[in-house]
Amino acid sequence: MSQGKKDGVGALGQFIYFDALVMHGPGSDHASFGGIRATARKHASPPSEGGDETEWLNAVLDARVKVVREEAAHDDTSRVDTEQRTFLKARNLDLRTPLVWRTYGDRYEIS
Known part of the structure; x- marks a missing residue:
């Protein structure tokens, strides 16, 4: 967190960071959260450095999806695609309710 x-990210960014850190762990190798963040920095700048938050978070998610697809145990990217990227495409950086998404085929809503 x-x-x-x-990095100057809001609630959605915090969610994206937390989920990536839990799944990939801390560290600096390319498959860890630090490595994912370093890869994203090659394509965008975080808001704290004047970058656009949506562009930055897309770069983080793109880097994460690449890593997930390399790991046999974590090759499913649907959580990123149907949750995090759904909110990002809607530009809901503050996670304003209602939140509606699907994960693994199930529909969820937070009012």
């Missing part, structure tokens, strides 16, 4: 605050 502290990295998200340093």
